[in-house]
Every structure is written in C-alpha cells, then in structure tokens.
Amino acid sequence: MTPALEVVRGDITALDRSVDVIVNAANSGLLGGCGVDGAIHRVGGPDILTACRELRAGALPDGLPAGQAVATTAGRLDARWVVHTVGPVWSASTDLSETLASCYRETLRVCDELGATSVAFPTISAGVYGWPMDEATRIAVQTVLTAPSQVELVLFVAFSAQAERGYRAALP
Secondary structure, three states, rough: OOOOOEEEEEOOOHOOOOEEHHHHHHHHOOOOOOOHHHHEEEEEEHHHHHHHHHHHHOOOOOOOOOOOOOEEEOOOOOOOOEEEOOOOOOOOOOOOOHHHHHHHHHHHHHHHHHHHOOOEEEEOOOOOOOOOHHHHHHHHHHHHHHHHHHHHHEEEEEOOOHHHHHHHHHOO
C-alpha cells in the first residue's frame, strides 16, 4: 500500500493535528540533544527520557545504531508513540544514503509493529548532521514511497522553507 504523502511546514512538536507516531531524529545515546531531538524531549516531557533510559539500561546499552529505529511513549506530545531513529552524519567521502534510507524503512517497520496508521517525519540528518537538504528530502520521499508498510498517512514536517521546497520537488 502506498501511503498518502503530505508536506507541512512547522514544528513537529506542535502539529495542528494528531498522528499516531512522531519521529525523533535522535542521537545514538537516546537521551536528548539539540534540534528535533531536544524539542521532542522538552515538549514531550520526562516520560520520554525515562523510557529512553530504560532502553539504554536494557536492550540498547551501547545506544541505537544509525539506520535503526525504536519506539517509546510520546509523553505529552499529541501522538501515541515517538519512534526514535538515528540518521548518519553526512560525509563527502563516504556514501551513507543507504543508512539514511534505512531510518525511514525501519521507522515504518516499527510503525507497522505498533499498528500505527499515521506518522510525522522530520528531515532526518539535514540539521546538525549536515546532510544536503535536497538529497535528504529526495531520499525520504523515495524511501517512503517504496518501503512496504501499512501506514496510511505520512507527513513530512518541514521546519524550513528549504526543506519544504525539497519535499515538494521530490513528490511524484
């Protein structure tokens, strides 16, 4: 099934509608950080951090590897779950596009396991991780369109005009 794709401009923590899953562009430590990661932890509240600490104390003692995804509560966010995924840091000398694509595929896989039908993605790796925006948005759209999933609605939440233009250019 191909999901409906929408591009919305704004803050992923303050969407004007509810979704089942908000995706966190996390760092491997899962304990908060800057950008989207910091905002999700700040707005979502302490329950998200508690769940992440439990993951680190149990199944993920070394953190979450790049390209993988894991779910926690959404705390005070207007969603049922947060799916944390770690994008790769962009490199001019090494092609890590498959790792970035894996973030989207693995997130959709976790959404399917949860029974989620709607998900809001930030632009993974395009902030402090330095991924070129046009390439990051193209990989996001292409991967979501080709990954098998039962998710019915995907929101690409563009924090900037540049991200919004990138998503709109990548849509079929």
